[in-house]
Amino acid sequence: MNKLQMIYEQAKQRTANGQVASYIPALAAANGDLFAVSLLSAEHEIELGDCTETFTLQSVVKVISFMVAANYHGIEEIMHYVDVEPTGDSFNSIVRLESHNNKPFNPMINAGAITIASLLPGETMFEKVKSVTTFLEQIIGKKVHINNEVYFSEYQSADYNRAIAYILQANGFLKSDVEEALQVYLQLCSISVDVSDLAKLAFYFATNGKESEAICNKGVINIAKALMITCGMYNASGKFAAFIGLPAKSGVSGAIIAVVRNGEIEQLQGPIGIGIYGPAIDQVGNSVAGIEFLMHLSKEYDLFCL
Structure with missing residues (x-):
């Protein structure tokens, strides 16, 4: 088992510490044990866990x-x-x-x-x-x-x-x-999306849109990433920026996108997009397993970018 797989397995255990969003009846039916991660670079994609599941962006x-x-x-x-x-x-x-x-x-x-x-x-x-x-x-x-x-x-x-x-x-x-x-x-x-779609979205930000056709002004992309740093993780955004240090955006479905401008994770190098789905969320609204995964990923692979 490589280091990335170990980080995933440790984070998955945290699903027991969260609850699915109950104030939206359709989201309350989600399986809180699910946890999926997709990491995408220009040449490779790594998928871990329940990656065939679909969910909503929120x-x-x-x-x-x-x-x-x-x-x-x-x-x-x-x-x-x-x-x-x-x-x-x-x-x-x-x-x-x-x-x-x-x-x-x-x-x-x-x-x-x-x-x-x-x-x-x-x-x-x-x-x-x-x-x-x-x-x-x-x-x-x-x-x-x-x-x-x-x-x-x-x-x-x-x-x-x-x-x-x-x-x-x-x-x-x-x-x-x-x-x-x-x-x-x-x-x-x-x-409705899957975790691979989230990784592609995060990769778009990681490359400042360079890997897609020019569909958005670069200045707008930069402001969007700044908003993800300062406001993207609900009212836990400050702690996320301080201890994980990646532009990110979460949703109460358990979805998270996280942006690595330049890093190295196993065979992935350069800009990397990370998509996460873990419907067991904390009181703020963030995936408990997703936060745990990103915390250890950033530390072990030296991804902190601020």
């Missing part, structure tokens, strides 16, 4: 929708609606919106992502969703679809997100009506 999609909106409108215009500052509040916090009449602190929290959903190119809900799925398909090289079971489950339990959207509308930060912004946001969260 908050991982926030970084993609931000890039699509920013690439279309320009960063200056986006900044009128969403800031790029980190916050220690939970991802679905409503406090700062109400008490300060502020625009959302960043696109990685729900308030920011719902605002971004309203800013996506297109006149209809379908066109806005399509702008993101098309962008994602160009990166991972295959068609994607919406998991309607998860989408309807999220939509039926979206009271808190709907409250956020109404405050955003009242404060002038939505560019569509509440239901359209909410439906776009929840459909994007419900895009």
Whole structure:
């Protein structure tokens, strides 16, 4: 057993310390024992664990929708609606919106992502969703679809997100009506992928888009990576940056993407994209096995990049 396999096996044991997301009924049905990792370089891919499983992007999609909106409108215009500052509040916090009449602190929290959903190119809900799925398909090289079971489950339990959207509308930060912004946001969260797709997405960031056709402004990609460092792991982002030191984005489905700009992991060399799926999550919303894996991976292979 090589070092990478040992790190995987040790991390998998941590699944017992987490719980699947229960506040979204469709996610509550996931098997918390599952754990899958894909690591991708220009010439090789290493897959470990339950790599045939499919799941939904959830908050991982926030970084993609931000890039699509920013690439279309320009960063200056986006900044009128969403800031790029980190916050220690939970991802679905409503406090700062109400008490300060502020625009959302960043696109990685729900308030920011719902605002971004309203800013996506297109006149209809379908066109806005399509702008993101098309962008994602160009990166991972295959068609994607919406998991309607998860989408309807999220939509039926979206009271808190709907409250956020109404405050955003009242404060002038939505560019569509509440239901359209909410439906776009929840459909994007419900895009179905596998762990190899996550690795391809992470590899796109690792190469600054060089390994794909030029579909996004490099400045937007750089800001997206900065947001992943400062805001990508919910309100554990500071600790993740301090102790693991990789741009990353997580979702409550147990999905994580992590970006290695230049490293060496077994036969993988240079830019490396890491995709992780481990539906047993901690209280913050991050995969417990995924965090454990990245912690030891960064240390053992000297990947810390900050």
